Amino acid sequence: MIHARALTRTFKVKKERVEAVRGLDLDVEAGQLTAFLGPNGAGKSTTLRILTTLLPPTSGTATVAGHDVATEPAAVRARIGYVGQRSSAGEEFRVRDELVTQGRCYGLRPREAAARADELLDLLDLAPLAKRTPGTLSGGQRRRLDLAIGLVHRPDLLFLDEPSTGLDPKSRAEIWQHILRLREAYGTTLFLTTHYLEEADTMAERVVIIDNGRVIADGTPEQLKNDLAGDLVTLTTGTADDAARAAAAVGGTAEGTTVRLRVPNAAAAMPECLRTLDAKLVEVVTAETTRPTLDDVFLALTGRSLADDDIPA
Numbered sequence: 001m002i003h004a005r006a007l008t009r010t011f012k013v014k015k016e017r018v019e020a021v022r023g024l025d026l027d028v029e030a031g032q033l034t035a036f037l038g039p040n041g042a043g044k045s046t047t048l049r050i051l052t053t054l055l056p057p058t059s060g061t062a063t064v065a066g067h068d069v070a071t072e073p074a075a076v077r078a079r080i081g082y083v084g085q086r087s088s089a090g091e092e093f094r095v096r097d098e099l100v101t102q103g104r105c106y107g108l109r110p111r112e113a114a115a116r117a118d119e120l121l122d123l124l125d126l127a128p129l130a131k132r133t134p135g136t137l138s139g140g141q142r143r144r145l146d147l148a149i150g151l152v153h154r155p156d157l158l159f160l161d162e163p164s165t166g167l168d169p170k171s172r173a174e175i176w177q178h179i180l181r182l183r184e185a186y187g188t189t190l191f192l193t194t195h196y197l198e199e200a201d202t203m204a205e206r207v208v209i210i211d212n213g214r215v216i217a218d219g220t221p222e223q224l225k226n227d228l229a230g231d232l233v234t235l236t237t238g239t240a241d242d243a244a245r246a247a248a249a250v251g252g253t254a255e256g257t258t259v260r261l262r263v264p265n266a267a268a269a270m271p272e273c274l275r276t277l278d279a280k281l282v283e284v285v286t287a288e289t290t291r292p293t294l295d296d297v298f299l300a301l302t303g304r305s306l307a308d309d310d311i312p313a
């Protein structure tokens, strides 16, 4: 569904060159739900804008839904939907009229456009709001209208740029419910950016992490966490001296009376770890294991935390 090879995009700002995307390779199969993660300025939106034909690449190639983004942009646009960070609804039309008008813009006949609008109003629980103007909707309701607009022409592939950013936790959960529901209803391939790592972890089948314009990790959330981060074992000892000796014995790091180490499988490693410390006469007061997060994956790869990144409001 998406095949990008050696994609680059450079911006010239006064005399400075900003390499937003630097040789990106990407393959996404039909039906997948892929989360595209990375810190602020990593190149996510620029990549999305290239794949949706809104911006030409500086070099490299990309085919989306079977068509080249540079040479066949109209064919790509006919097959994809794009829900950007800014709302795509105008202010003057009522919700249902907006959907009908969008359908007409895509060449649907009046009756088809009306039927499609009603189908989307139902799918996205917007029917009770059909007569409201977008200006009167809450943030979450407006985001659902944006989703509906992105789906009017039955795209095979939907790009979503930060679909849940700026919403309260309840509306975020609702928007995810709708994303999963539309996927079930239509089998739409979904490619989305998000700053919420836990959402990507629980909802996406595949996570692609980008940093400085390059893909630095790609896999299922479980694969990435198992292969790149590992479980965290946290031990506490009675004294800082014991913690330092324990860290040296098991290959961890000590901070005060706490020792931390990463292992591929904590359940399997813990007995051996405790035996080693017992033999060294280090008394362990508490022992705890924690599954890694996607932030641990990013930290392991770059030495930086994605969680420190500002989430745009």
Ligand SMILES: Nc1ncnc2c1ncn2[C@@H]1O[C@H](COP(=O)(O)OP(=O)(O)OP(=O)(O)O)[C@@H](O)[C@H]1O
Pocket: 011, 012, 013, 018, 019, 020, 038, 039, 040, 041, 042, 043, 044, 045, 046, 047
């Ligand atoms: N039109 C532009 N002109 C100049 N520089 C740009 C332009 N668009 C993006 N950039 C730069 O390209 C880099 C990548 O930006 P991009 O918006 O793709 O990042 P992002 O990963 O989507 O970030 P965020 O998470 O903050 O939205 C940044 O350094 C940004 O300043």
